[in-house]
Amino acid sequence: MTIWILFAVMTGAAVLAVLVPLSRRKPTEAASAAEGERLFYEDQIAEIERDHGRGLITAEEMRAAKAEAARRLIRAASNERDPKDAVDEPALRRRRAASAIALSSVPLLALAVYGAYGSPHLPAQPLSARLEQTIDPRNLDITEAVARIEAHLAADPDDGRGWDVLGPVYMREGRYRDAAGAYLNAMRLLGEDPTRLANLGEALVNAEAGVIKAQAREAFERALALDANHPKARFYLAQALEQDGDVDAARAAYEEIARRSPANAPWMGIVNERLVAVGGEPLAPRENPFAGAPGSEAGAALAALPEADRLAAIGGMVEGLASRLKEEGGTADEWVRLLRSYAVLGERDKAQGALADARTALAGDAQALSALDAAAAEMGLPPAAQAQ
Structure with missing residues (x-):
């Protein structure tokens, strides 16, 4: 209700500002004539006093002349009206009509415009309350999402x-x-994991225009302590060696990333760029662990599937291979294929479980165990001594 009272006061003030000039009255012709006559008699009295001063008339003549002029001046003053009170009737009617139209039409027009383009049905809400309303995500821009x-x-x-x-x-x-602060808060509340630590380090590196300082390096090292095969942490630590001027160590670190990377790893392009920059040779990612799936036609059909369906199909194939190897056993190559499949899917825990099953199944074959341990080391899985 208060807002409507305020609107009414503002509207009245605006209307009065327009109407005030219309209220100024102009003098009539009669009033102008009376004013001229009054000035004439005032000049005549002054002239009589000047004639007496020059000795042209006597004092008695001066008093008689001034008395006559005064009587005429009084009659002129009685006929004179205040110019402010002299308003012609047509102007007065126009002013009243304009006042009535303005006082009625301006508020009505404002209400009509607000009803057409405003939201009068919504209750008054602060920004925080409006942000809590359900909004179609398709119409939500990044600024509003962040807010x-x-x-x-x-x-x-x-x-x-x-x-x-x-x-x-x-x-x-x-x-x-701000991103670094958000990652720190997330780790404070949810705990550290390799991804959050690596993202924290990346935010700190970007905040320093690409320079890897001590705090960022520590975050990457803590990420590797939790996941020795984390590609982002390894890459930035290799860059840190390059920035320190240790080109040989940087080249070895980039080569290690390439050796540990799964098939079609998206980061292999930039890893090879850095390898060339430090004098190394570009390396191809490992052979696709799913390449051995039977039938090239099946492989082509798998590649043609949408991403979600393809991942589901690959997951089914991997679980089928794992179930068969656990129940029936298999060769060292089949167990290595299973380990690499889990690595590609990012299922590290399952890879460690499969490695333990493989060591049990191949316990009597030293050559197979050696191949298994080599593959496990390549993928950053713990050796047999630590696994036990």
Whole structure:
């Protein structure tokens, strides 16, 4: 209700500002004539006093002349009206008509425009409340998405999942220090894992224009301590060696990344670029562990599937291979194929379980165990002594 009272006051002020000039009255012709007559008699009295001063008339004549002029001046003054009170009737009618139209039409027009283009049906809400409303994601731009997440985290700063989601968004916006803060909060609430640590290090590197400083290096090293095969952490640590001027160590680190990378690894392009930059030779990623799947036609059909269906089909094939090897046993090459399949799918725990099963199944074959251990080392899996 208060807002409508304010609108009414503002409308009245605007209308009065327009109507005030219309209220100024102009003098009539009669009033102008009376004013001229009054000035004439005032000049005549002054002239009589000047004639007496020059000795042209006597004092008695001066008093008589001034008395006559004064009587005429009084009559002129009585006929004179205040110019402000002299308003012709047509002007007065126009002013009243304009006032009535303005006072009625301006508010009505404003209400009509607000009803057409505004949202009068919505209750008054602060920004934080509006952000909580359900919005079609297709119409949600990145700025509004960030605002919604930030508003949520301002109200609930202990939502680790929210910080985990906000970090990559800040990275895409180029807000690298904010991204680093988001990853730190996510790890404080959800715990450290290799991906969060590597992302923290990457944010810190970008914040320093590509220079890998101590805090970023520590994050990458902690990521590798949790996952010795994490490609992002390995890559940035190889870059750190390159920035330190240790070209040979950097080249060896890039080559190690290439050896550990699964088939068609998306980072192999930039790894080979750095290898060439430090004097190495580009390396191809390992042979596709699914290449041995029976039938080239089946492989082509698999490649033609949508991404989600292809991953589901590959997962089914891998689980089928794992089940057969566990029940019936198999060769060292088949067990290595299973390990590499799990590595490609990112299922490290299953790879370690399959490695233990393979060592049990191949316990009497020293050559097979040696091949198995070599493949396990290549994928960053623990050797037999640590696994036991």
